[in-house]
Amino acid sequence: MPVHPYWQIKQINTIDGFRHVDRNGAFGGRGTGSFWISFNALVTWIAIHVKLILFLCAYSDDSFGPNDTLDVAFYPPYHKYMPSNQVKLLLLWDELGIPHKEKKQIFGNPLKIIGIIVDADLMTMTLPSDRLADLLQELAKFTKYDNHKSPSFTLKVWQRLAGWLNWSFNVFPLLRPCLNNVYPKISFHGPVSPEKKLYVNAAIRSDLLWASEHLKSATGVRVLRALHWSPELADVTIYCDACLDGMGFYYPQLDLGYYSPVPLDSPSQDIFYFEALCVISALQHATSRFDPSFPLRLVIFTDNANSVNIFSTLYSLPPFTPILKLACDILIKSEHQLRVLHVPGASNRVADAISRAQFVQALDLVPSMTISSFQPPHLPLGAVKK
Template sequence: MDNSSKPSICTASSISLTHDPLPDVPPHVQNDPIINDTLHAHSSLFKAVMPINIDRFQYLLREHPNQPFVLSVCRLLREGFWPWAVTDSNVSQYPLTWDAARPPPTLLEEAQFLREQRDEELEKERFSEGFGPDLFPAMYSMPIHAVPKLHSDKLRLVTNHSATQYSLNSMIPRESIRGVILDGIPALGECLLHYRCIHGNSKSLVLWKSDVSQAYRHMPMSPYWQLKQVTTVDGICYIDRCNVFGGRGSMRIWTAFDSLVLWIALVLLHIDQFNYVDDNFGFEEEGCVEFYQPYNAYFPSNQTKLLRLWDDINLPHKCRKQEYGHTLTIIGFQVDPNLMTVTLPSKSLTKLIRSVEDFLVTSTTSRRHTLTEFQQLTGYINWSFNIFPLLKPALSNMYAKMSGKTHRHAGIYLNRAITSDLQWFVHHVHNSDGIHLFQTLAWSPSDLIEDSHRDEFALVDASGSGIGLYFPWSHLGFWSELPCHTPTSTIYFFEALAICAAIHRIHFWRTASRFVQRLAILSDNTNAVHAFNTLKVTPPYNPILTSAIDIMIEDRLQVRVDHINGEDNQISDALSRGHLHKARLLDPKITILHFRPPRDALGAVKK
């Protein structure tokens, strides 16, 4: 079962190849007389602030295949970005001016942090000068918070663009900002495996990681949007001129720019690397280093090339955020390219479990959480799938419950299905050692050995009358009638159930002291194959996945599911239809047994 993404070396760069030019300010906004009066009357408050050497940046992109996209990004670096906001159809719903600013925080540490951030932003001219306690016409002010950085005890300034019924984020359709795919641990793992396949284990590797300093803040916003980015500190209003951490379109704005930087790095400078928002990382053979003069230090060659590229286009960075070593913490996970492991530290493991348990315990009285709380937990659990890829079904019912909901503070009922899924997730995480081996990804069905005691091969099928399993190497066939009282009667359900049943048959063989380590399963149903390769299904099918995964984890069974044409799947097809005589004709050595599909895969409550 291939649960990792394909090696992409620069996944986010695909955006620069496939996306249309970025949006301009809508005409009705540009032509609004009140907006223009405020912009003209207080013009000193508004300007595009950013450090990038745009001319050099655009020159390096002269051979990029998507020039309309390049030109739009470069133009908006000069003029300021519009964050995909749609206001024309909602103009009657939103007031002309809206002040959602809140009093200063009561904690002295947070209040002082906000003042220090304000002073820093003023020094860099990313904040305008203060203009008093009151908003001018057409302005919006959103609350600001000091929150801990991810995987850190340090604070980050966040403007809450989702606050109140007139939030800025509510103006930005979610479909407008979809499409950003980040390189995670699975992508790094597959490329490490590819390297080891070619070069073996004789060479020691080092990992490197480089971060852009204050990445989002280097992107200027259009003055027409700056009007809505008023920040209030100690009762005084300031225009925030730049992209903020907390805007719905903020990540895509940054990624639009960064994808072009990554294209330069990959295509022009041949720097093999990965990208996770502003977190750039890669690996290199130990000893392959270059001297980087500004920091008076040696770094891995590719890391040095990337730093020089950032200098070339004037993209700021700091020495303390440039790391390398035999092991390195990448997006919160400790990666060792020589042991080929990725580990979730015990402290992080405990924190993850406690967050899910607190979510469940807190809901025991009201049985409800807000949409925001649902989204925060799903994001946290999604991050953990870098090391627990088999546990993706844990979010099936949560996603279904959130579907179609937009009011961030409205309560969502925590039903039994969600509770069961989250308890299932906690159970497996709690019993895990937090270590993921990259080697478990390094095989395909073609790698199996027929006479190996550790490998097995199965073909499965379902028909309108039954389910068939066929293990050709063992000349074993199994058939079953379709079970009653299933969540759905679609053929897709029974085809997926057949795959799950094959995994359970391997589990039963352990009673005969045969411990299969790798199992390849072929099915002629593309939907069922897709379900087991993505581990993402709608709730009626989710018990099939969790049932199979329970066995895979308990038995340490590695599974790959692939597609086979129907005409090549005749024996399991005959078994599924109860045509046992035909199956014996096709394989004279076959032994045919009756079986019952696993009960918990039908949605029954687990013991």
């Protein structure tokens, strides 16, 4: 892709003593990926909003999407019928002068998209066994301690591993917490050499081993399910709250409330930590209470926006990674679907009263409720060191 002259001066190649200007984005260069992503994002916007191509998706420089099997159109340059949305996109590329090759314009079912086999009939995404084996082999390099010595790798190798794992999250989305300690490790203020050596610390090793164990036992197949569903469709609904002294959650459908003082040996005394600990306690309790052989839709309400964010994205600061890993362990094993949603404090009065051990006030709000105690999980602090 052609680049501005101001960028070209950063791409001077010396061959046999002569300087050569690379007028296009250097293949494999640090900025090349951003060029392609930005450009394809603009083309995708035009395709969706101007050419009205429905359900078009993009990943880096790859474009893909669904199409009715019977909805086809003739594309003259290739002398064949193709899915109509694909033809619309090819015509847009022709209009914009974007070159393309016929052998890369594939369609059908199943279809390999960004290296993942997608089956629209079975609603599955499959990571090929050889790619899964390669990923496990790479993880083994980072987690193997020869002679009890922590291994070190260059920054670019760390970045490659992070990109590789991010790609695998398309099939294994619940393994996202394994990178929560890696991101701070590879983040720097200001320029840094890609050859800089970084050691694997205990927290990162633990997270990568956790991901590796799940990958070893996985089939490599993800069955697609609806990710966005109304809270009214939940099988179980729980309200959570916490303060610096206690935690409480409440099943409105069952008139059951549960209380626990905050752990004295808690790895953090931050209120955010206790709010998140209350959510994972509620998830763990619900999983043990109901039939584990029947996957449930669980909704947990909390008035803490930070808790909503980390459980929705599975990304957090290192101290909260053990909480997210436990949540993912539960969801992987049970196949439950979890949504952690925000509720205004005024609508969370029952859980708030329970968390403060104000049981009389809680019973005034729900006279038929039974309040018991619960034991929160004991988790380590997920600290990180560079």
